[in-house]
Amino acid sequence: MKPHPECGACLVHWVFERAAPHTPDVEIARLVRSIVGILVHDVSPVANLGSLCNSTVHKVFEFTQGLAEHYEKLKEASNENAKKILPEAMEYIRLGKTPNDRFARACMLAAAANVAPLNAPSSPYTFQEIRDLINHGIDTAMIDDLLGFIKESRHVLYVTDNAGEIGFDSLVIQQVRELGPKVTLVVKKQIFFEDATMHDANAFGLNNLADEVVTVPGFMVPHDMDPSLAALFESSDFIIAKGTGSYEALHGEIGSKKAAFMLKVKCKPIARELGIDEGGVIVKLQ
DSSP, rough: OOOOTTTTHHHHHHHHHHGGGSSSSGGHHHHHHHHHHHHHHHHTTTTTEEEEEEHHHHHTTTTTHHHHHHHHHHHHHHHHHHHHHHHHHHHHHHHOSSSHHHHHHHHHHHHTTOOSSOOOOOOOOOHHHHHHHHHHHHOOOOOOOHHHOOHHHHHHHHEOOOOOOHHHHHHHHHHHHHOOOOOEEEEESOBBBOBBBHHHHHHHHHHHSSEEEEEEESSSSSGGOOHHHHHHHHHOOEEEHHHHHHHHHHTTTTOOOOEEEEEEESSHHHHHHHHHOOTTTTEEEE
């Protein structure tokens, strides 16, 4: 995704809000200079927004103390909260009358679990939105084409987003595996705010559910992959990408590959591109 005019300011806000509370007062000015420096020198109409996010986050983690420990604790609590609701979600999927209905329920629940805000989280995620969806029902008609593409695929690359949320990704991966494709799961290599790492994948048994779990240092940007990940990307014939960051990194960057973007829409640029209101939950086939 290429930056819209307001994306630079949003990038500064997103990183500063998360980093500043864990930065010593004497380092705040340097924190601001680092973030704004990337904004001034790297943001352009042809830049990849996912790459800009990666550069900014990695710069922040170079000197901010206490950030990793804070997000580790938040992620652990979010994982535990997800585990409390997962049995209800699994039962809701099981009660679907057709394979399409069950697959659609899994996808919409996983998309609705994409609750991380653009501003800094004030507490672990509780995923009450999942219960709301279960109670009010889900429109499954929009998933028909997606199910067909999955059935025709041999290798699905599943790009995760946040901890806690990754537990609901397991619901989709279970459905995909039942349809036959190989599944490679992509998580962050190290702490990247509240994003899921290998530790979070293992917490929900995804190391056993997926055929392979690989790590990336930030959002997965097609033109900026190491050779082993690039080979996996090329061997995949379908991509499922979760969250705002994955949309920003991958939308418009994957050539002729087919993909499904699953997210809650949290900003005006993405709302404009997807044609839905902010706050909406979408599973969008590209």
